[in-house]
Amino acid sequence: MLRHMMRRLVLFQGQHQQPTFRALRGTKMKTPRHSPGLALSIWTLSSKPRDFSQPNSSWSPEMRKVYDHYNALCATDPENESEKSPWMKLPSYNRSIKYATGGIHLSKLIQAEARLFTRNVKEQGATFEYVVFINKEEKSCVCVFQSGRLLEGAPGHVHGGAIATMIDTVTGTLAGFLSGPIMTANLNIDYRSPMPLGSVVLIHCVLDRIERRKTYITCKVTSADESKLYTEATALFVSISVGHLFGSRS
Numbered sequence: 001m002l003r004h005m006m007r008r009l010v011l012f013q014g015q016h017q018q019p020t021f022r023a024l025r026g027t028k029m030k031t032p033r034h035s036p037g038l039a040l041s042i043w044t045l046s047s048k049p050r051d052f053s054q055p056n057s058s059w060s061p062e063m064r065k066v067y068d069h070y071n072a073l074c075a076t077d078p079e080n081e082s083e084k085s086p087w088m089k090l091p092s093y094n095r096s097i098k099y100a101t102g103g104i105h106l107s108k109l110i111q112a113e114a115r116l117f118t119r120n121v122k123e124q125g126a127t128f129e130y131v132v133f134i135n136k137e138e139k140s141c142v143c144v145f146q147s148g149r150l151l152e153g154a155p156g157h158v159h160g161g162a163i164a165t166m167i168d169t170v171t172g173t174l175a176g177f178l179s180g181p182i183m184t185a186n187l188n189i190d191y192r193s194p195m196p197l198g199s200v201v202l203i204h205c206v207l208d209r210i211e212r213r214k215t216y217i218t219c220k221v222t223s224a225d226e227s228k229l230y231t232e233a234t235a236l237f238v239s240i241s242v243g244h245l246f247g248s249r250s
């Protein structure tokens with residue numbers, strides 16, 4: 001059963017690259033560690049999905065300004081084209097398993113129209129507007145995040161769970177980029193000051209260390225000008241085999 005599901009599973013290795021389509025028949029499922037694992041883009045088989053990390057009309061001028069700043073860092077210097085920028089903007093889709101057809105569990109997910117939690121509201125600007133930029137050399141990333149009106153917790157401020165969601169997402173994206181398939185094992189958050197609803201903040205994450213299957217990431221959330229600290233966090237991600245998601249260690 002598990003092997004049957006594996007055969008058709010479309011894998012994402014975090015958000016750092018195009019989803020990969022792997023011919024899993026006959027391959028032993030092991031956690032790909034520190035390997036890009038890019039085999040074949042599935043988008044050649046279908047129309048390209050929407051990338052939610054693009055500017056839209058709900059973005060405030062401040063969100064756009066910070067986005068433009070980091071986006072410019074990703075560009076290759078035309079004077080020196082051989083030197084690629086260490087920065088890259090990650091695409092962001094709203095589904096992680098779109099084309100899986102084999103296996104009862106996966107089929108049910110498709111039927112239920114599973115969506116990524118942070119991208120499951122259609123209305124632009126209502127919840128999580130964000131873009132993640134990775135710095136490959138520094139093993140770090142910055143996420144520019146604009147909170148929407150449906151994320152209220154304390155009056156006029158962002159809900160702590162919504163902040164935790166973004167921290168999990170961004171630290172997890174960096175851990176996945178560095179270590180392949182992972183799951184959050186531990187997340188510690190210190191909320192230092194209330195985050196105004198609708199504000200634009202930066203979520204800075206950096207690799208602390210990797211020990212065997214464990215990837216440790218530290219995180220700080222600041223105002224867009226970095227003058228105010230909102231939140232600090234540490235996160236531990238454990239590398240998993242895909243079988244782990246289906247109750248198997250094989």
Ligand SMILES: CCCCCCCCCCCCCC(=O)SCCNC(=O)CCNC(=O)[C@H](O)C(C)(C)COP(=O)(O)OP(=O)(O)OC[C@H]1O[C@@H](n2cnc3c(N)ncnc32)[C@H](O)[C@@H]1OP(=O)(O)O
Pocket residue numbers: 012014015092093094095096116168169170172173176182183184185186212213214236238239240244
């Ligand atoms: C279109 C969109 C695309 C995709 C989008 C991407 C979205 C962005 C990303 C979103 C990201 C969101 C992601 C999510 O939200 S993931 C959802 C939330 N997380 C979970 O549900 C995880 C549940 N837990 C587990 O499955 C297992 O417990 C895991 C997999 C974590 C480990 O079980 P496993 O049996 O495999 O491993 P092990 O027990 O042999 O332990 C291995 C090592 O780890 C150490 N250890 C374990 N636990 C802890 C702990 N709590 N504190 C400290 N240490 C811990 C342990 O001591 C050992 O260390 P050592 O002996 O080696 O030294």
